[in-house]
Amino acid sequence: MAQTEQDYLGVLRSGLDGKMPKEEIDDILSDYVEHFRIGKAEGRTEEELYHALGAPEDVTREIKATYMVSRAEQTRSCSNIWHAIMATLGLGLFNLVFVLVPFIILAVLVAVVFVVGCLFAVLGPVSFIIALLQILGIPFISFWLWPVAGVFFAIGITSLGLLLVISDMYLAHFFYHLGIRYLKWNIRVIKGTEASI
Amino acid sequence: MVPLILWLIAITIVSFTIGFGIVIMTTGFPPSPGSFPTSENSVPIDGAKEAGISLSIGTGEINIYGGTAENVLIDKTTTSLSPALETTLVTGSGDRKFISMTGPEQDNKTVLLLDSKRLWNAGITGQIPVALDVRLGAGHSTLNTGGLNFTALAIHTGAGTTDLDLSGYHGSDFTGTITNGFGDISVRVPAGRNIRITVLRGVGDIRTDGMKSDGDYYVTSGYIPSEPGTALWVEQGVGTVRIVAVKS
DSSP, X not given: OOOOHHHHHHHHHHHHBTTBOHHHHHHHHHHHHHHHHHHHHTXXXXXXXXXXXXXXXXXXXXXXXXXXXXXXXXXOOHHHXXXXXXHHHXXXXXXXXXXXXXXXXXXXXXXXXXXXXXXXXXXXXXXXXXXXXXXXXXOSOOOOSSHXXXXXXXXXXXXXXXXXXXXXXXXXXXXXXXXXXXXXXXXXXXXXXXXXX | OHHHHHHHHHHHHHHHHHHHHHHHHHHTTTTOGGGSOEEEEEEEOTTOSEEEEEEEEEEEEEEEEEOOSTTEEEEEEEESSOTTSOEXXXXXXXXXXXXXXXXXXXXXXXXXXXXXXXXXXEEEXXXXXXXXXXXXXXXXXXXXXXXXXXXXXXXXXXXXXXXXXXXXXXXXXXXXXEEEEESOEEEEEETTSOEEEEEEOOBSOEEEESEEEETTEEEETTOOTTSOOEXXXXXXXXXXXXXXXXXX
């Protein structure tokens, strides 16, 4: 069965449709139209050019991944980074290990720091009040063995909690930035490998 | 945002430093068990003719000895960071009284990352016979039975050592069991009494001194089977069992 320019462009369009803005798709497809035009002017057949470009399904996945990562870089959001990761996973099964696992570990780390920070930020004031009640001799819960020390520990716990929550924002930003760079590197490596094949 | 973070770091460091400073000034460093809070708990005899006593804690150390003030059945002192986390239940009426003292399964409180060992010192009366049941999840238990009078004795230790000293025991004969999961068991018996110890073998050595052995039975030198005597069952678990007959 003949593999034509229209076949190639059709696969690309159907693969990208709905995943990116129409203008972006048209822009990308125009590059491929140009590639076919120059190739045909040099005397090569559409089938030769079709094979030279690589399987359109693979190319579609690469374009999607590149676009999603670029969008996540421009507009930071959980949704965008998640779509970027999902798009990158489509480039190869091994990315389940090289992309998804590190992402899950980092996400869990950020979540744990946040939860611990919130817990401290809530427990601190509560234990502060309990320490004050113990000092005043009001029977409540004998939580602190040394209530006076407990007052200071409670203040420390509160500020540590706030510190963890604030630090977690920076940590999340850092991991986000790191993640984008890693995804870009990952796509580059995969493209390079395919090109060398 | 940066000044806020610096402020929070400073507040955290200063607060914890002052807090730990107060603790260290109060207890010394490292905190000694003597600086931990203690609580005392006594239960009177109140006319009972016999009693059953159950002592149970998750981890720690239990020292039991004979002798209390007049008309006091048990006089227990707890040394722990959290002595309040204990319950005492007294039931029974008339001639019989049952006491159950229970500590927490786990002591979660630590001071400066050091474990706070829950220590129980319990004096038990010798005025009336007592059936004693001791349960210790992990730790060391010591029973000096001089001045006590048992009808039954049971000691269960999950992991730890058990020292039972019957050398000064002058009470009536009784039946007892010692069960250890992991750890050594040491039993000292008076050589002159009619005592038979059955060892249910586990893993580890069995060392005896002054006892006659017959398979897994160990008896005092003058043991007469037909006469009343004290019978002990020792479940070895993993660890060494030492049985010593002490001449009075």
